[in-house]
Amino acid sequence: MVDVAFQSNRAAAAQSGRRRVGLRNALRRKSMAAFLMTLPLILLIAILVLYPALYSLHLATLNKAMTKFVGFGNFEFLFKRDTFWLVVKQSCIFAISAVIFKALLGFIVAHFVHNVPANKQRKWRGMLLVPWVIPPAMSTLAWLWLFDPSYSAFNYTLSFFGIGPIPWTGDAMWARFSVILVNVWYGAPFFMIMYLAALKSVPDQLYEAAAIDGANWWQRIWYVTLPMMRNIIAITTLFSLIVTFANFDIVRILTAGGPLDHTHIFATWAFRVGIEGSDVPLGASVSLFMVPILAVAAIFILRDITKRGNEA
Amino acid sequence: MSSLTIDKSGPTRKVKYGSMSRDRAWALRWSYFFLVLFAIFSLTPPIYMLITSLKSSAEISAATNPWWVYHPTLSNYIELLTSNQFLRFFWNSAWVSIIVVTITMLISVPAAFALARMKFWGSATLATGVFLTYLIPDSLLFIPLFKMFAVFGDWTGIQLVNRWYVLLFIYPTLTVPFCTWIMIGYFASIPKELDEAAIIDGASWFQTLTRIFIPVALPGLIAATIFAFTVSWAQFLYPLVFTTSTDQLVLPVGIITTLIKGDVFNWGQIMTGALLGAAPPLIIYAFLMDYYIAGLTAGATKG
Numbered sequence: 001m002v003d004v005a006f007q008s009n010r011a012a013a014a015q016s017g018r019r020r021v022g023l024r025n026a027l028r029r030k031s032m033a034a035f036l037m038t039l040p041l042i043l044l045i046a047i048l049v050l051y052p053a054l055y056s057l058h059l060a061t062l063n064k065a066m067t068k069f070v071g072f073g074n075f076e077f078l079f080k081r082d083t084f085w086l087v088v089k090q091s092c093i094f095a096i097s098a099v100i101f102k103a104l105l106g107f108i109v110a111h112f113v114h115n116v117p118a119n120k121q122r123k124w125r126g127m128l129l130v131p132w133v134i135p136p137a138m139s140t141l142a143w144l145w146l147f148d149p150s151y152s153a154f155n156y157t158l159s160f161f162g163i164g165p166i167p168w169t170g171d172a173m174w175a176r177f178s179v180i181l182v183n184v185w186y187g188a189p190f191f192m193i194m195y196l197a198a199l200k201s202v203p204d205q206l207y208e209a210a211a212i213d214g215a216n217w218w219q220r221i222w223y224v225t226l227p228m229m230r231n232i233i234a235i236t237t238l239f240s241l242i243v244t245f246a247n248f249d250i251v252r253i254l255t256a257g258g259p260l261d262h263t264h265i266f267a268t269w270a271f272r273v274g275i276e277g278s279d280v281p282l283g284a285s286v287s288l289f290m291v292p293i294l295a296v297a298a299i300f301i302l303r304d305i306t307k308r309g310n311e312a
Numbered sequence: 313m314s315s316l317t318i319d320k321s322g323p324t325r326k327v328k329y330g331s332m333s334r335d336r337a338w339a340l341r342w343s344y345f346f347l348v349l350f351a352i353f354s355l356t357p358p359i360y361m362l363i364t365s366l367k368s369s370a371e372i373s374a375a376t377n378p379w380w381v382y383h384p385t386l387s388n389y390i391e392l393l394t395s396n397q398f399l400r401f402f403w404n405s406a407w408v409s410i411i412v413v414t415i416t417m418l419i420s421v422p423a424a425f426a427l428a429r430m431k432f433w434g435s436a437t438l439a440t441g442v443f444l445t446y447l448i449p450d451s452l453l454f455i456p457l458f459k460m461f462a463v464f465g466d467w468t469g470i471q472l473v474n475r476w477y478v479l480l481f482i483y484p485t486l487t488v489p490f491c492t493w494i495m496i497g498y499f500a501s502i503p504k505e506l507d508e509a510a511i512i513d514g515a516s517w518f519q520t521l522t523r524i525f526i527p528v529a530l531p532g533l534i535a536a537t538i539f540a541f542t543v544s545w546a547q548f549l550y551p552l553v554f555t556t557s558t559d560q561l562v563l564p565v566g567i568i569t570t571l572i573k574g575d576v577f578n579w580g581q582i583m584t585g586a587l588l589g590a591a592p593p594l595i596i597y598a599f600l601m602d603y604y605i606a607g608l609t610a611g612a613t614k615g
Contacts (some may be wrong), residue, residue, distance in 0.1 A: 030432065031432045037425060038427065042424035049576055104488035109347070128350060130597075133542070137567075139586075185357070242447055248451045266451070271451075294452070298447045302440065
């Protein structure tokens with residue numbers, strides 16, 4: 001019906017030269033309605049995402065009192081500070097090792113869940129996804145209490161094995177380990193769920209064929225499972241890389257960047273400098289350093305998704 | 313190596329069968345063993361929350377076995393649930409989450425419909441843009457947003473910073489892109505014949521959306537709603553930046569800033585608060601697990 005109306009309108013416009021009516025009708029019919037429906041979305045993204053993103057570029061070029069343009073002054077200042085390079089190093093260590101362990105753990109757990117009879121998988125999946133469901137700020141509090149130096153439940157348990165009290169959040173290396181551990185605990189279930197969905201989509205015939213050819217379990221994983229899941233592994237890892245790199249809650253609550261800034265990552269340090277230290281321009285400059293990594297990951301995700309869209 | 317296996321499998325076929333099923337049984341046992349280990353790892357923090365929440369402060373500071381409650385008491389729960397401050401956090405959180413979910417749905421469902429069905433100039437670009445927005449993390453935008461709202465307050469005299477309702481403007485930046493994205497996926501999977509039939513019968517675009525698309529894509533809608541709710545309930549960075557007065561705080565920030573006083577940690581109450589704060593998402597998850605998981609996997613696989 002739309003097409004018919006559109007045709008007749010165009011015909012009328014061509015005949016009598018009253019193009020405007022046809023144009024207005026066409027607009028009213030489809031584009032206008034579509035535009036109005038997407039207008040709130042466009043406004044939201046433009047005002048509360050795009051504008052702040054550009055605004056932070058502007059902020060990064062101002063001095064602390066935000067009265068003077070200093071160009072790249074903030075960046076030059078950051079490059080000269082040891083703390084900044086410490087934060088860069090720690091962000092990379094944190095994000096990369098956490099993502100690798102999440103991916104590995106998720107992959108292994110997904111395999112075990114997949115091995116279990118189908119009617120019991122639901123129960124296991126339900127239990128193993130709980131860390132992802134609890135708000136991270138709340139579960140990190142529980143971890144903080146598990147790591148507590150004087151009444152720590154972990155140290156209490158370890159003391160039975162003759163392992164001395166471990167300074168979970170007091171020592172730089174242990175604090176980094178703890179932060180990564182909590183992040184792996186929180187993020188691994190997401191990988192598990194994604195991999196499980198992917199595992200279920202691998203046709204059984206492929207495994208049968210591999211078994212007939214005499215492949216052992218390792219060869220089955222390497223030559224059948226991994227190639228079939230390559231796309232989903234790539235997307236999940238990139239997603240997780242973005243989220244982990246930009247993580248704030250876990251580090252903030254567990255160590256607040258301490259001891260001596262040895263667990264600060266970009267987000268927590270930007271908060272410390274920009275909000276707590278009320279040096280907004282410097283904070284904005286710090287958080288801008290996340291952009292390159294996020295952009296690269298985003299480009300790869302987008303490529304994967306459009307590729308899949310074309311295949312479908 | 314493969315030829316070797318073929319040689320063996322010929323004559324000893326029965327034995328091979330038996331060993332395969334025995335292998336499977338062992339694989340199953342090992343799977344259960346490791347699953348139990350992983351389940352313990354996953355559930356330790358929430359269970360420890362529960363254990364601690366049932367202890368009195370005296371029992372916690374006596375440093376008895378941390379994994380066991382000798383004198384269970386509900387005093388932490390009673391104290392928190394009768395404290396006006398805590399209830400205030402709870403209500404703030406509940407209001408923010410419910411209103412944000414409503415706003416999110418009102419913005420993202422029509423937009424997703426338009427982007428999935430009514431191809432117009434720039435619609436493909438906009439869909440990609442929505443997805444990219446979803447990838448922009450909160451920790452990138454909190455400083456410029458904070459400054460924006462402060463400047464806005466200076467210019468117009470409308471003070472939004474340090475009011476709980478400022479979160480109603482900010483949370484949709486996290487929820488709308490994702491919900492729009494997964495709704496585009498769900499709407500696009502509806503057969504075109506369905507809405508063509510509705511248009512032929514004389515339905516307007518609005519009627520097609522409310523009578524056809526929303527009922528058919530209801531599972532997707534539920535998944536998106538759950539997502540929007542859990543994100544707004546769990547958000548920590550924005551309320552930490554934007555609200556400071558104790559009567560304007562939402563639950564996660566409220567628990568962390570008011571129950572942790574200096575070096576004195578009242579762990580019994582903190583764990584009770586954390587457990588109560590984790591309860592709404594956990595309850596939703598317990599009842600609507602399949603929708604929850606559908607929303608989780610749809611984000612990366614749809615589209």
